[in-house]
Amino acid sequence: MSPHLLTASLLLSAYLLGSVSGSLLLGRLRGVDIRQHGSGNAGGTNAFRTLGWKFALAVAAFDIGKGVLATWLALRLAPVGQPLDAAAHGYLAATAAILGHVWPLWHGFRGGKGAATAVGGLLVLWPLAVPPLLLAWVLVLTATGYVGLATVVAGACLPLLAWWSDAEPARLWFCIGIGLYLLFTHRSNLQRLREGTESRFERARLLHRLVRGQQR
Template identity: 45%
Template sequence: MLPPLALPLLFSGYLLGSIPAGYLAGRWLKGIDIRQHGSGSTGATNVLRVLGKGPALAVFLVDVLKGTAAVVLAKVLLAGAAGWGTDSWVVAAGLAALAGHIWPVWLGWRGGKAVATALGMLLGLTWPVGLACFGVFLTVLSLSRIVSLSSVVAAVALPALMLAWFQDQGLGLRWPYLVLALLTSVLVIWRHRSNLARLLEGREPRLGEAPPPR
């Protein structure tokens, strides 16, 4: 039997994740549909290319916060409800936020690649793992200046970082969190499949370079 708050939590997580910050920034600042410019993504990297640093930072922060908000809301509402499988439903709310970002109902199911929202979700769930993933991302970015490569490497590292954190804390293996790490990794890598193809061809742009024609 589903807990009374299960469906509202999933719905609210999806709605939070579906807030189209990049799209709104394009409409408000330049009157454009950002999906028709640059790489076509609604994420902060494409906002940086099309609108500049300030809007890109704002979009990044909103995308991070909506992932954090989804899991924090679930934790608050499920406090004291351990008998309902709290971990599983908090994780489900986080995954719903990722789904909302990738497939927002407001934009015809065409959203971003979920990297910033995934970071926010991780910071809300297990902030040390979120910071570790962000550290991996920044390290690869400083060496390569390729955002997609940095995102994929951080996604690949996520399951190992999650497992290492729980073992280090002596908390045992918490399956909902490991499943979340694996699903998040798969989603981020899948959303970057065209970037991976360009990386193999040596055509993936670095920061400051224009994206290849779509």
């Protein structure tokens, strides 16, 4: 196989892997299409609202796993001696998997918002970035109870972290792209926040309750 054909095959495979939606596949095993419930989104948050935390945890693991697999395969099988090195193949494959998750071929191009699949790609490409991003996500979630806002803030932290760590251009542009992409896919959440209609997980507001308790 020629190097160009191999590159195209790896990116197509990454998109097709990303198109396998964890929430829709696992939901079908339980006779449920979560796009017909809650917010209508095929992501982990709506999976939690629809079928509970155990189902949402399985969905998150599935969607992270496909990001890991798509990225790892591209790094492992990337052609050598080409203008695009193995790392570039990894970043492109992670992006293709995220696109597949949001616009899945197998599910009528109606998928999730890409956060878990992006985490899967990062676990392969830049694993040290995941703990601080997770910390930012947890802090915002426990302070506000808004999952979408927590995801957008964590995504915004990613390019800042890449800039602070003096990342190479490919990593920096990938991180900028992920941050902007999560902002785009969560635009409806941000709109509902402005309107005051966004759903809030009150039980997750642990930091908020802790601060209020200390102020009394």
